[in-house]
Amino acid sequence: MSRTRQHQQSEAVRERILQAARRVIAEEGVAALSIRRITKEIDYSAGIVYHYFDSKEHLLQCALAECYGRILEAVGPPDSGLAPDAAIRAAFTRYIQSALQWPEEYKAFMLSASPDVLSFTSVLGEGDPARRPALASLVAMLASGIEAGLFAPCDPALTAQALWSATFGLTIRLLTERDISPEQRERLIGRQIELMMGGLAQ
Amino acid sequence: MSRTRQHQQSEAVRERILQAARRVIAEEGVAALSIRRITKEIDYSAGIVYHYFDSKEHLLQCALAECYGRILEAVGPPDSGLAPDAAIRAAFTRYIQSALQWPEEYKAFMLSASPDVLSFTSVLGEGDPARRPALASLVAMLASGIEAGLFAPCDPALTAQALWSATFGLTIRLLTERDISPEQRERLIGRQIELMMGGLAQ
């Protein structure tokens, strides 16, 4: 059990590194993150990072994966009490709102070209966007909407990919163009959702 | 005129710096770009860059603006011989194809958070996306489509912003997720355009 105790303390240090990294990212952006900046915050030497992570890339990947988990958590599961079309509208709205609350984290994670992050974020591949839970539930909502006669028949997987890419694009631009008024933001979100739902209708 | 000769040579050096920068970006990506990497290619000392540019940021901005100009040039003007809906389809298709040909340059430019680049790329602002020529022609096509009864009445500016954001999102993801088959790519592009056009129809 002593091995356990040491292991626990070791895990705690790892967690403190990740905490500090997330703090810096949230407050100063991912560009301001550096190994020495992290280790200074928690009073450790710079080399310690490489005892817990393979590289800065790896550390960043771990920190952002946690952040992205929180974003998805904030989105929550689709509202099963709603009709498919209303449920999809609500899901997209919540998705964008959540991303807007973690702007730096969302951008860094979703735009990362690192293979490990891409294994989480890739969604355009042939056939199965089922690997990503958020997309899977969108596919399900589309399928039940088609069955209910609300939507025109189509390939739900392909359609989910196209819809999500559109939402992703608006999200990234809302995060990148910094000075968009809340009113304009709402109008844009509303219009894009309206367009997409119009495209789904038969 | 001697002042002119010197000025011309000076301009030539500036251009060689930009050329080298673009070469490195195209071949090795924007992440591999460094001042010393550039100046080594053209056999100059590193400091020379700061005689022609304020910073690396500024140099990058100049290099990418040129690249983006080429992308827009490749897109070309909207086909005035086509009906508005067909013209819009064609324009979006060409836009994505062009971006796919300069992947690094497109990503770096469109995702840059630098204020100077944003003054070019910002498009979600209230009212006038007329500042950006590509968007302006999209607004025009939408307006004439509405007038022709092809599209349901709507705010053309807002709709253009939503449509372009969607296309932008698909483009970025196609560029970020590296291993998507050409067939799947075509399907995705086709489906998203179909969805958007469906949303426009009344």
Add this chain to the structure above:
DNA sequence: CTCTATAATTAAACACTGTTCAATCTTTGT
């Protein structure tokens, strides 16, 4: 043709970055 101002260019330094590694200190199991 020389001299001086001006512009172009450089070498060296600075503070920073990610990363490695041998040397330490700490904790563990025996």
Add this chain to the structure above:
DNA sequence: ACAAAGATTGAACAGTGTTTAATTATAGAG
């Protein structure tokens, strides 16, 4: 108490963007 294992450090390395004083080249004027 001792040895093995693990955690942590400090120093170094090569690289980064940037500044600045010194140097070279060029221009026009006398």
